[in-house]
Amino acid sequence: MTEQTKSVDDTATERDATTQRRAVRARYANIATATETGCGNGGCCDGESAPASSARLGYSADEMQSVEAGADLGLGCGNPTALAALTVGETVLDLGSGAGFDCFLAAQQVGETGRVIGVDMTPKMVEKARDNVAKNGSRTVEFRLGEIEHLPVADETIDVIISNCVINLSPEKRQVFREAYRVLNPGGRLAISDVVMTATVPESVRENPESVAACVAGASTIENLETMLAAAGFENVEITPKDESAEFIREWDASLNLSDYIVSATITGEKPESGDATPE
Structure with missing residues (x-):
């Protein structure tokens, strides 16, 4: 594997995962307990208010208005509920569910006969999400504390x-x-x-855990992701870059144009x- 395709998953032995x-x-945890609306600044956030940031990520005004304040933190790099084609009665799992915004949107789509589970490893974020369940009156949504590597x-x-x-x-x-793959139904x-x-993120950034935590240095290449998904057993894998995301990604860091390295x-x-349940 060349330096050009080296990602966080390939450098696990170089960086302490803990x-x-x-x-x-x-x-x-800091984002979950922040008093201001929005997520501050840095990767996975452009420093705007949560509604403004979410609008740039592809959420509609109707979607944002349909969820009570406090669940939308303006985090992310897209709108997964828009591409999931959810139907009534389905059971949905959100990996890294944060304060629950995508979970509440998913719940609206799967209806009263569906179910939505959010998993997050940050206790304060899970606490915030559970508070938001009551605010949104969502009887079909629950949040569990756990790591996405061990669901x-x-x-x-x-x-x-x-x-x-x-x-x-x-x-x-x-x-x-x-x-x-294990938890999904056939x-x-x-x-x-x-x-x-x-493109290869500068080493000084790649080796900084804070940069990884800010969605900057942890990305894998499309080729590596395709390989990992296929090895897990997935079929019909499609990975489609969104070139328009460069507009908000370049605002994630004032000192480095991140759109040169990630999309x-x-x-x-x-x-x-x-x-x-367990492919070879």
């Missing part, structure tokens, strides 16, 4: 997995995709928004109808 997770957890979800119980700019934060992406699908690497993308894939 240190990386600690940095991610600390960053999002607190039973085998073959999920129809659709969504995620918004979270998998890039993991030092063990292969394990994330194996877990996603015929289930992924609908993910995330960042992908288009937002939609990532979709399917578990085969005959898929086993």
Whole structure:
């Protein structure tokens, strides 16, 4: 593997995964407890108010107005619920669910006969999301504390997995995709928004856990993601870069034009109808 395709998942032995997770957890705990509207500044956020930031990510005014204040933190790099094609009665799992914005939008689409589960590893964020359940009167949404590499979800119980700019934060992406495959029902699908690497991030940035926590240095290339998804068992994988995302990504860092190195993308894939819970 060349330096050009080197990603966080490939440098796990070089960086302490525990240190990386600690940095991610600390960053999002601070966001969860912030008193101002929005997410501050830095990767996965352009420093605007939450509604302004979410509008640039592809959320409609109707979507933002349909969820009570406090769930939309303006985080992410896309709108996974827009590409998930959710239907009434489906069970949805959100990886890295934050304060619950995408979960509440998904709940509207799957209806009273559906179910939505959010998993997040930051206790303060899970606490905030659970408070938002009551604010939104969402009887079909629940939030669980856990790591996306070790999902607190039973085998073959999920129809659709969504995620918004979270998998890039993991030092063990292969394990994330194996877990996603395990919990999906046969015929289930992924609908993910995330960042992908288009050029090598400077080493000083790549080796900084804070940069990984800010959705800057943790991206994998499209080729590596395709390989990991196929190894996990997924079929019909499609990864589509969104060139227009350069407009907000370049505002994630004042000292470095991040759009030279990463781009937002939609990532979709399917578990085969005959898929086993644990592929080889």
